[in-house]
Amino acid sequence: MTSIMDITTAKPTSNTKLPEGLYIFEQPFLRAPNETVRRHFRATQKHIERDFTALKTSTRELSKKKNGDAVTVLDSMIAKVDMLQKKLVDVHEKGTSPTLAIMRKRLEHLDELDKLEETELEGWTDVRLDRWLVDWSLRNGYHQTAKVVAEERGIEDLVDLKLFAEIRRIEEALGRKSCTEALAWCSDNKNALRKNKSPLEFELRLQEYIELARAEKTNEALVYWRKHLQLWQDTHLAQIQQATGLIAFRPDTKCKSYQRLYSTARWPRLIQTFNRAIYQLHSLPSSPLLHYALSAGLTALRVPACYDKQCYNPDCPVCGTSMARDGDGDMDVIMERKDLNGGLGVLAREVPFAHHANSTIVCRITGKIMNEDNPxxxxxxxxxxxxxxxxxxxxxxxxxxxxxxxxxxxxxxxxxxxxxx
Ligand SMILES: [Zn+2]
CATH class of the missing domain: 3.30.40 (Herpes Virus-1)
Known part of the structure; x- marks a missing residue:
């Protein structure tokens, strides 16, 4: 996948007018489907390895069999090969092939950027804003909004609706206090989670153990502990030791450390741990891209003058919402609006001031830059x-x-x- 990385980090060659920074935000855009293709590839590999081992065993058996029995073994081998073929076709048709088509569309979309004239950039950045809004909506539980925006703008292949549908399914299960779906996901992604040193699977196992203890199913809890928790000793010894004592305490215990284990606040934390794990696995940033873009943009715009009533610039989004004109619209009376709870000016308070080596003089009446054309x-x-x-x-x-x-x-x-x- 070197070619993809080259595109995401390469400078635009034919159109040097476009800032290189445009590409910085686009890494997750390509890496997310890339990770999905890798997952499908690993699933294919797993099927092949497992079924081929079984077939090799059958071949060895075949040489020892007499006529009638040999036919039975051969029949079962043919059935196994048929089954393997079906599985591989399934992974290809439902997984690899559509994801590769998505990757192609995304590469073409990024390639457009290289061919655009500066004046055509706005159309492209409008699509990018739609993509970011969909991403934000998906991460904040507005799945229907995200779907409608993606369909109306025709950008279904440029956003991760399918991936977030999977995330939502597992989040909802955890919300219903069921670890089964998340554990199945862990099992599908075992190697990657181990490589990322994710605590997710252990935390899920611990939760299932806690639930057995809560239900006072002591024997089942002990069996579960031996089967699923003990093997995490190398990395989670202290937690395992603490969990061992849990069955001696009832859910209404006054002991603080066991109260924490029995606390239902563990469930929302499990959802967060799951989110972190799946975002990391798909190379998605932990916060919505809209946040990063807003933060970068506001940092570039925010200057101390934005909070000075005498220096109001009507075209500056930071000034625009951190202050507002009073009722009669007088230019000279600019009041700080205490009733504004949102707005970019309020958000901008959280970012550092921009560092400007050269000042730009802006007209306080029109908000336009004063230069030799407008002295x-x-x-x-x-x-x-x-x-x-x-x-x-x-x-x-x-x-x-x-x-x-x-x-x-x-x-x-x-x-x-x-x-x-
Ligand atoms: Zn300003």
Whole structure:
């Protein structure tokens, strides 16, 4: 899969205008289906290895058999080969082939990026935002919303609906206090979980043991302990030792460490452990991509001026929601809105300020950048605004401009040009 990694990390070659950063967010986009293909490949390998061993044994038996018996052995061998073929076709048709088609579509989607002109980028980033919104919805339990958005935008192959349906099925089972589904998933992914040193399987086994103890099925709990917990001694000795004593305590015990084991708060924690394990297995980040993108974007935009009432920039999303104009819409009266519970400005409080080596001067009236095409003009009181904004004001007021901050009036032609060096 070197080719995929090359694409995700490579610089765009034919279109150098596009920032390289666009590709940074796209690794999970390709790695998630890649992991699924690997899983299908491992399932195929497992079927082949297991059935071939059985066939080899049958072949050895065959040489020792007489005519009639030999036919019976041969018949059973043919049945085994037929069964193996069916299993392999099943994995290919339901798993490998559709996942490879998804990978192809995703590669084509990323390839588009390389061919786009800068002006066409917006359409592509709109699709990306839809993908991130679907990802966020899936992770937050809004599966129906995610499905509707994916269908309406025609991006079903660009989002992980199927994977999250599996996640949801297992989460719901854990929500019903059943470990069976999650343990079956662990068994399918045993090697990968061991490689990632995931505590999931042990925690699930421990939970099943706790439930037996809660039901006061002492003998069954002991059998379960011997069969499923004992073998984790190398990695979870302290927990196993503590669990051993659990059957001596009733669920209403006052002993803190056993209260923690009997606590039903373990179930939501099991869901979190399962989420961490499955995200890691599919190379998905632990938080929605939307969070990473928002965090990166807000860090780039947030400057101390965003929280200064005198420096409101109407085009800045951080200023825009951390402050709002008062009822009459006056530009000079900007109030901090205590009733705003959400908004990007509120979110931005959690990220660091941007580091700007070079300042950009922005007009407080229009929010547009002041430069040689839209140079700054100064009132006699020293306040500076863009030519565009003041010209517009002068045209509407017979050549008179009013400083939004001090309300002082002045003739437009007497404003002084300011030169930025
Ligand atoms: Zn701002």
């Amino acid at each position: 700054p003009l100064a009132f006699d009181n020293g306040n500076v605004y863009s030519t565009e904004a003041l010209e517009d004001m002068a045209n509407k007021n017979g050549g008179i401009v009013t400083c939004p901050r001090t309300k002082e009036e002045q003739e437009f032609i007497t404003l002084k040009k300011v030169f930025i060096s």
